[in-house]
Amino acid sequence: MIHLVSGGAGLIGSHIIDDLLRKNNKVICIDNFSTGNKKNIIKWLKDDRFKLIEQDITKTIDLEVNRIWHFACPASPTKYKIDPINTSRTSFIGTYNMLELAKKNNARILIASSSEIYGNPKVHPQPESYFGYVNPISKRSCYVEGKRFCESLALDYLRIHKTDIRIARIFNTYGPRMAQKDGRVISNFISQAICGKPIYIYGSGDQTRSFCYVDDLIQGLKKIMDSNYNLPINLGSQEELSILNLAKLIKKKINDNVKIIHMKELEDDPLRRQPDTDLAVKLLKWKAKTLIEDGLELTIKNFLNN
Numbered sequence: 001m002i003h004l005v006s007g008g009a010g011l012i013g014s015h016i017i018d019d020l021l022r023k024n025n026k027v028i029c030i031d032n033f034s035t036g037n038k039k040n041i042i043k044w045l046k047d048d049r050f051k052l053i054e055q056d057i058t059k060t061i062d063l064e065v066n067r068i069w070h071f072a073c074p075a076s077p078t079k080y081k082i083d084p085i086n087t088s089r090t091s092f093i094g095t096y097n098m099l100e101l102a103k104k105n106n107a108r109i110l111i112a113s114s115s116e117i118y119g120n121p122k123v124h125p126q127p128e129s130y131f132g133y134v135n136p137i138s139k140r141s142c143y144v145e146g147k148r149f150c151e152s153l154a155l156d157y158l159r160i161h162k163t164d165i166r167i168a169r170i171f172n173t174y175g176p177r178m179a180q181k182d183g184r185v186i187s188n189f190i191s192q193a194i195c196g197k198p199i200y201i202y203g204s205g206d207q208t209r210s211f212c213y214v215d216d217l218i219q220g221l222k223k224i225m226d227s228n229y230n231l232p233i234n235l236g237s238q239e240e241l242s243i244l245n246l247a248k249l250i251k252k253k254i255n256d257n258v259k260i261i262h263m264k265e266l267e268d269d270p271l272r273r274q275p276d277t278d279l280a281v282k283l284l285k286w287k288a289k290t291l292i293e294d295g296l297e298l299t300i301k302n303f304l305n306n
């Protein structure tokens with residue numbers, strides 16, 4: 001089977017590629033390295049089963065493929081806010097291109113959506129049936145609306161062209177290979193603590209996230225791809241943690257002497273995030289297993305090695 005992984009040099013894409021090649025599939029990785037890192041896929045560059053296409057997914061592409069894993073899009077708020085118009089283009093045009101390719105090849109396509117589609121949720125935890133509470137005009141909107149559009153477009157391809165779509169709503173994910181300058185909270189806090197610098201929290205730190213270890217997420221994504229279910233499925237950890245407690249945990253693990261400094265809160269920062277994963281449990285028999293304590297150990301080790 002030939003798999004195309006868009007954004008294959010990123011955290012999630014590169015772990016999927018490892019898994020696919022371990023199972024002896026052929027893999028084409030498309031990445032423009034805007035946020036992905038060549039280091040994440042370098043070990044496959046000389047493998048005959050692997051092909052790298054260095055290209056932006058907003059450019060059309062013609063390939064023969066059986067399955068498409070569509071991850072390409074900057075996902076860190078720090079990164080996607082730098083060039084929001086391009087972030088929107090990546091979601092709109094990039095997803096259109098990937099769906100056209102799936103349609104042409106009769107290929108199955110898994111779209112990486114996000115917990116961001118729930119915005120600043122008024123329902124907690126968030127089930128797939130919740131439509132979200134989204135500000136359409138904030139600085140986060142380029143990503144949030146982009147992901148909502150991905151889902152909408154994918155469902156239209158299913159309804160009109162019978163394209164074989166799958167949709168994963170991915171909650172915060174972390175693990176080895178996160179870029180040290182990624183800008184997201186776990187990489188920032190680990191990098192700051194390793195360098196003996198203060199840990200900077202935006203706002204009080206009472207806001208929560210539920211962090212899923214990347215290996216768990218990969219198992220969930222594979223199960224969605226292999227399922228017969230076309231509608232969105234939440235994938236994330238049940239372990240909800242405040243950002244302040246995350247800072248304390250990382251500080252304790254790396255350097256308890258670093259200070260915690262509170263900065264001004266970010267505009268439109270969601271206050272709570274926790275997936276309702278009943279659907280994944282029921283349909284896929286999937287649940288995130290790795291405790292944050294253990295996942296952080298492995299991630300910190302990876303940061304120290306780099």
Ligand code: UDP
Nearest residue numbers: 077184185186188200201202207243266269
């Ligand atoms: N955050 C923080 N310090 C940082 C980076 C992030 O306090 O250096 C907070 C941020 O305000 C948010 C949470 O951590 O409440 C998660 O942010 P991140 O950018 O990792 O992802 P998000 O879930 O917001 O997309």
